[in-house]
Amino acid sequence: MPRKGSGAVPTCGIMAGANPATVPLLDAEVRMRIGILTGGGDCPGLNAVIRAVVRKGIGEHGDELVGFRDGWRGVLEGDTVPLDLAAVRGLLPRGGTVLGTSRTNPYAVDGGPERVLATLDRLGIDALIPIGGEDTLGVATRLAEAGVTVVGVPKTIDNDLDATDYTFGFDTAVGVAMEAIDRLHTTGDSHHRTLVVEVMGRHAGWIALHAGMAGGANVVLIPEKPFDIDAVVGHCLHRFESGFSPIVVVSEGAAPKDGGLMLSGGEKDAFGHVRLGGIGAALAAVIEERTNREARAVVLGHVQRGGTPSPFDRVLATRFGLAAIDAVHDGQSGIMVALRGTDIVRVRLSEATAQLKLVPPERYAEAEVFFG
Numbered sequence: 001m002p003r004k005g006s007g008a009v010p011t012c013g014i015m016a017g018a019n020p021a022t023v024p025l026l027d028a029e030v031r032m033r034i035g036i037l038t039g040g041g042d043c044p045g046l047n048a049v050i051r052a053v054v055r056k057g058i059g060e061h062g063d064e065l066v067g068f069r070d071g072w073r074g075v076l077e078g079d080t081v082p083l084d085l086a087a088v089r090g091l092l093p094r095g096g097t098v099l100g101t102s103r104t105n106p107y108a109v110d111g112g113p114e115r116v117l118a119t120l121d122r123l124g125i126d127a128l129i130p131i132g133g134e135d136t137l138g139v140a141t142r143l144a145e146a147g148v149t150v151v152g153v154p155k156t157i158d159n160d161l162d163a164t165d166y167t168f169g170f171d172t173a174v175g176v177a178m179e180a181i182d183r184l185h186t187t188g189d190s191h192h193r194t195l196v197v198e199v200m201g202r203h204a205g206w207i208a209l210h211a212g213m214a215g216g217a218n219v220v221l222i223p224e225k226p227f228d229i230d231a232v233v234g235h236c237l238h239r240f241e242s243g244f245s246p247i248v249v250v251s252e253g254a255a256p257k258d259g260g261l262m263l264s265g266g267e268k269d270a271f272g273h274v275r276l277g278g279i280g281a282a283l284a285a286v287i288e289e290r291t292n293r294e295a296r297a298v299v300l301g302h303v304q305r306g307g308t309p310s311p312f313d314r315v316l317a318t319r320f321g322l323a324a325i326d327a328v329h330d331g332q333s334g335i336m337v338a339l340r341g342t343d344i345v346r347v348r349l350s351e352a353t354a355q356l357k358l359v360p361p362e363r364y365a366e367a368e369v370f371f372g
C-alpha cells in the first residue's frame, strides 16, 4: 500500500496556516515517488502544472515523478511515463496535456478501486497528484478516504469548482470567446443579422457571463437562469433599432423557461454527464423567425479548450503545481490546492467536490444592465 500522509487535514474551510511559504516542511529530506495524472476535459495550463510539480519535486526534494497516461485509465492499467526534467522542458506554453486524458471513472468499472490500489502498491507510489475537475477530484476524494495520499489540483475551463476562486483554463477560454465575439460584431453589423454564440461551461454560466460582458454581448443566457424567449427577441429587435446587430451569447447548458428547445441527444459519459450542445442553432432559428431578420449560430466548442494558456492561467497553474508538491511533502492528504483572493491555500477535497460553484443572481444582474 502507498504510505499514508502523516499531516493533519484541515477541519473546515481554509486550513489554518495553509500558506505553503509559511508552513515548515515536516519531512523535507524524504524523497518520494509521486504519481501525476490529468483527467476529464483538457484545458490550457495542465502542462504548466506538470512542469511545476516536476521542477520542484526533483529540484528541491529529489523526488521521482511518474506520469499516468489518460487520467484514471492509466492508474487502472498501470500505464505510466517517466517524468524527468527533460520531459518537462518547453511545457509552460503548451496547451492540452502531454499525459493525455480521459473520462474514465474507476468507480464505474468492476473492481476498479481495487485495481487502482494494486497499481499504486505495485509501482511504490507514495502520493498522487490528480489534476482535474469535479469528476477527477471526486474520484480523488474517495481514494483519499480509502487511505491513498492525494493532493488535488483544480482545473476546468468551466470555473465551476467550489472552494477555489478560479480554476486555470477559464481565463484562456474566456479570452478565446471574447475575441470571437469581437470579430462577430463587425460581420454581424455588416450583414444586419443576429449572431448567436454558443459557448461551453456545462451547468455553470461563467464562460458565457465573462465572455459576454468582456465582448459587449447584447444578451447573455446562462443555465442558472432559465430565459424568456420573448425578452430575448425584444433585446434583439431593440439592438436592430439602434442601427447595430445583436450578439447573443448562450451557454451550452442554458434553457428556456417554458422547457422548449431541449436538444441533448442524451448520450452520457462515465460520470453520468449528458453531452450538451445545440441550443445556439435552435435559438437562432426562433430569433430569425420572430425578428424577421437572418440569424446564424456560431458554436465555439473545443476551440475554447485548445491552444496556449493565457498569462493568468500559466501563473495560476504554476503556483498550483508548486503548492501541490509542497503539500505532499508536508504530509497532507485529502486536500486540494485552491486560489482565495491572491493566495494559494489548502482546502478539503470533500468540500471542494460537494457542490458546483454557480453564477449567483447578483453577478448575472450586472450583465443584464447591458442587454438590448
Ligand code: F6P
Binding pocket: 041, 133, 156, 157, 158, 200, 201, 202, 252, 276, 305
Ligand atoms: O468541462 C469542460 C467541458 O469543456 C464542458 O464545458 C463541456 O460541456 C464538456 O467539457 C465537453 O466535453 P467533451 O466534448 O470533451 O466530452
